[in-house]
Amino acid sequence: MRQGVLERYRELLEITPNTPMISMGEGSTPLVRSRFIENEVGCAELYFKLEGCNPSGSFKDRGMVMAVAKAIEDGSAAIMCASTGNTSASAAAYGAYCGLTTIVLVPSGDVAAGKMAQALAYHPRILVVNGTFDQALEMVRTFTQRYPVTLVNSLNPHRLEGQKTAAFEIVDDLGDAPDFLFIPVGNAGNITAYWRGFSQYADLGRAETLPRMMGYQAEGAAPIVRGEPIAEPSTVASAIRIGNPASWQQALTARDQSGGVIDSVTDDEILSAYRMLSRREGIFAEPASAASVAGVIKFSGQLDLAGKRVVCVITGSGLKDPDLATQNIDMSLQELPPELWAMEKVLEEVVQGTLSLGPKA
Amino acid sequence: MRQGVLERYRELLEITPNTPMISMGEGSTPLVRSRFIENEVGCAELYFKLEGCNPSGSFKDRGMVMAVAKAIEDGSAAIMCASTGNTSASAAAYGAYCGLTTIVLVPSGDVAAGKMAQALAYHPRILVVNGTFDQALEMVRTFTQRYPVTLVNSLNPHRLEGQKTAAFEIVDDLGDAPDFLFIPVGNAGNITAYWRGFSQYADLGRAETLPRMMGYQAEGAAPIVRGEPIAEPSTVASAIRIGNPASWQQALTARDQSGGVIDSVTDDEILSAYRMLSRREGIFAEPASAASVAGVIKFSGQLDLAGKRVVCVITGSGLKDPDLATQNIDMSLQELPPELWAMEKVLEEVVQGTLSLGPKA
Numbered sequence: 001m002r003q004g005v006l007e008r009y010r011e012l013l014e015i016t017p018n019t020p021m022i023s024m025g026e027g028s029t030p031l032v033r034s035r036f037i038e039n040e041v042g043c044a045e046l047y048f049k050l051e052g053c054n055p056s057g058s059f060k061d062r063g064m065v066m067a068v069a070k071a072i073e074d075g076s077a078a079i080m081c082a083s084t085g086n087t088s089a090s091a092a093a094y095g096a097y098c099g100l101t102t103i104v105l106v107p108s109g110d111v112a113a114g115k116m117a118q119a120l121a122y123h124p125r126i127l128v129v130n131g132t133f134d135q136a137l138e139m140v141r142t143f144t145q146r147y148p149v150t151l152v153n154s155l156n157p158h159r160l161e162g163q164k165t166a167a168f169e170i171v172d173d174l175g176d177a178p179d180f181l182f183i184p185v186g187n188a189g190n191i192t193a194y195w196r197g198f199s200q201y202a203d204l205g206r207a208e209t210l211p212r213m214m215g216y217q218a219e220g221a222a223p224i225v226r227g228e229p230i231a232e233p234s235t236v237a238s239a240i241r242i243g244n245p246a247s248w249q250q251a252l253t254a255r256d257q258s259g260g261v262i263d264s265v266t267d268d269e270i271l272s273a274y275r276m277l278s279r280r281e282g283i284f285a286e287p288a289s290a291a292s293v294a295g296v297i298k299f300s301g302q303l304d305l306a307g308k309r310v311v312c313v314i315t316g317s318g319l320k321d322p323d324l325a326t327q328n329i330d331m332s333l334q335e336l337p338p339e340l341w342a343m344e345k346v347l348e349e350v351v352q353g354t355l356s357l358g359p360k361a
Numbered sequence: 362m363r364q365g366v367l368e369r370y371r372e373l374l375e376i377t378p379n380t381p382m383i384s385m386g387e388g389s390t391p392l393v394r395s396r397f398i399e400n401e402v403g404c405a406e407l408y409f410k411l412e413g414c415n416p417s418g419s420f421k422d423r424g425m426v427m428a429v430a431k432a433i434e435d436g437s438a439a440i441m442c443a444s445t446g447n448t449s450a451s452a453a454a455y456g457a458y459c460g461l462t463t464i465v466l467v468p469s470g471d472v473a474a475g476k477m478a479q480a481l482a483y484h485p486r487i488l489v490v491n492g493t494f495d496q497a498l499e500m501v502r503t504f505t506q507r508y509p510v511t512l513v514n515s516l517n518p519h520r521l522e523g524q525k526t527a528a529f530e531i532v533d534d535l536g537d538a539p540d541f542l543f544i545p546v547g548n549a550g551n552i553t554a555y556w557r558g559f560s561q562y563a564d565l566g567r568a569e570t571l572p573r574m575m576g577y578q579a580e581g582a583a584p585i586v587r588g589e590p591i592a593e594p595s596t597v598a599s600a601i602r603i604g605n606p607a608s609w610q611q612a613l614t615a616r617d618q619s620g621g622v623i624d625s626v627t628d629d630e631i632l633s634a635y636r637m638l639s640r641r642e643g644i645f646a647e648p649a650s651a652a653s654v655a656g657v658i659k660f661s662g663q664l665d666l667a668g669k670r671v672v673c674v675i676t677g678s679g680l681k682d683p684d685l686a687t688q689n690i691d692m693s694l695q696e697l698p699p700e701l702w703a704m705e706k707v708l709e710e711v712v713q714g715t716l717s718l719g720p721k722a
Contacts, residue, residue, distance in 0.1 A: 001534040025393045025411055030386020035458055050386055053414045057680055097643030117683035121639040131699030142701055147711050173362040278482040282458030319418055319680035322478035338492030340503055350508050
């Protein structure tokens with residue numbers, strides 16, 4: 001049977017005889033070959049790592065399964081996080097699966113029912129804090145230090161341990177590390193985890209090379225690029241709307257050790273990549289995921305990628321943010337009566353055999 | 362590398378040397394062990410087949426990859442379907458990936474931007490037909506017979522061929538067929554495809570047994586149970602809101618050959634199962650998927666499942682229908698000031714160490 005990440009990479013994680021080997025089917029996500037952007041950027045091979053195919057729809061499940069297993073091992077009866085997005089959905093899913101009380105703190109300005117629909121479905125205990133995200137996170141830190149409740153924000157070290165398994169899978173699939181890994185950077189935990197995974201595999205001799213780590217922030221939320229925290233980060237890509245990344249130093253280490261780059265892309269570049277991904281590659285991603293694709297497009301204008309093997313991390317499903325999808329689409333729906341002649345008129349190019357787009361076999 | 366369904370089951374599908382072996386990472390979806398409902402219904406083992414982990418978020422991708430590959434093999438430059446839901450999303454995704462023109466016909470009464478957000482993202486050509494779904498489908502049938510455009514509704518025989526691979530995977534994972542397969546029934550294509558897959562594996566000696574096929578329709582859309590088409594089918598589970606199933610006879614054959622059942626569940630039973638799935642198993646499914654779970658709960662009240670191995674098919678992601686998630690949740694969000702004392706007061710049971718729910722290790 002397809003194994004979850006704890007079982008699949010058991011010997012490379014901190015699994016003890018007392019760690020419950022839970023799995024909701026996380027990990028072993030598809031690595032899909034590009035059929036359009038690969039040619040656009042002129043590299044030898046371009047792959048997308050589809051983390052939206054995880055059970056709660058984002059890469060967070062890899063770290064959450066590890067954090068929740070460790071919480072159970074440590075005798076904790078409850079988990080807690082501050083989040084309005086993928087983290088709360090993943091925590092609430094694994095909490096529900098394991099029968100743990102899950103408590104989610106949400107800053108009051110960020111309570112959008114649509115965005116929270118998924119987390120709400122799992123029915124965690126939700127507390128709306130009349131304050132900022134930073135205040136909510138600080139409350140979680142203090143409370144979990146004082147009471148037997150496990151913090152599962154990315155400050156929990158098991159989260160990044162679990163997330164490194166995505167790098168293992170890429171090497172297992174390709175036979176070696178790619179030349180470049182493009183990845184969105186928000187809180188900077190994921191770039192840190194991937195670098196740890198690639199490095200560990202190289203140390204073990206399971207990979208011969210290491211990739212250059214190419215992290216991309218949104219221009220309005222680019223503290224690492226600017227070299228200072230951003231008080232009010234702003235970007236359409238909500239999952240990377242972070243002003244003061246928790247893993248800032250580790251991200252710089254990943255960049256410097258790998259000879260990589262941490263750069264920014266504009267919201268226009270992100271939205272352009274978002275549309276290109278769905279319209280040309282058939283991949284409906286959350287906007288933050290498109291930052292990695294915007295990054296490879298921007299970078300390809302600066303440096304020659306000829307002969308290179310490239311992986312872009314697609315962190316989550318576009319279904320997480322359906323409103324953005326409809327906002328960014330020209331809803332030019334053609335109406336017609338239910339008659340064949342009407343359809344023949346509208347689809348004239350098909351009828352006349354001059355349809356321009358052909359298949360790519 | 363993880364293979365798509367065409368590669369993985371190549372010798373059991375109609376693959377020729379000219380079939381393009383496309384894949385967007387469909388198939389090889391998780392089979393997750395139940396941790397709550399298994400005990401509730403009293404069977405030996407209960408598993409959920411999470412088809413929402415497919416790239417477009419539903420089981421349709423298995424059949425669509427086959428239909429689109431065959432369309433390309435046959436030299437078609439365009440694909441066409443009538444749909445407002447999972448079929449149009451899957452068709453538009455694979456159409457975009459392969460550079461095929463995708464034309465989606467939508468009956469005007471059914472154009473809800475939220476529900477269509479995903480299909481819209483892939484930017485197919487959308488024609489709104491001022492008529493019923495049946496009229497739209499009839500236009501697709503006539504048009505695709507007359508012009509070189511491939512119909513990819515489930516009338517396309519390659520669709521069911523691709524969908525049978527889910528049955529192969531269940532046997533590959535469990536080592537044999539389960540005793541019971543519970544599955545939602547709308548157009549009845551999926552129950553037909555699963556039965557074909559289980560039967561083929563048994564014929565080949567890859568499975569020793571065959572499952573009893575347990576199909577569940579929604580009470581307001583239960584033509585097979587009633588024995589006559591329903592003019593105006595009605596149910597909260599939109600993906601199985603079908604009044605005159607295309608694979609009606611094949612579904613009866615699957616039922617009768619397997620010693621199974623085709624029964625109905627009420628919308629209340631579906632919504633109760635939908636909530637139980639997310640709150641107790643951490644699985645956020647589309648409402649139609651919950652019909653299979655409602656079915657096993659209903660059936661367990663009629664017959665003893667002791668010692669039996671059961672699989673429930675979870676056809677698609679709950680992210681497909683976020684409005685329903687928020688409608689069906691009591692949004693009892695507690696507000697509090699950003700102060701530790703306020704949280705200690707609200708979480709009194711944690712502070713006093715009397716938290717009732719414990720982990721299931």
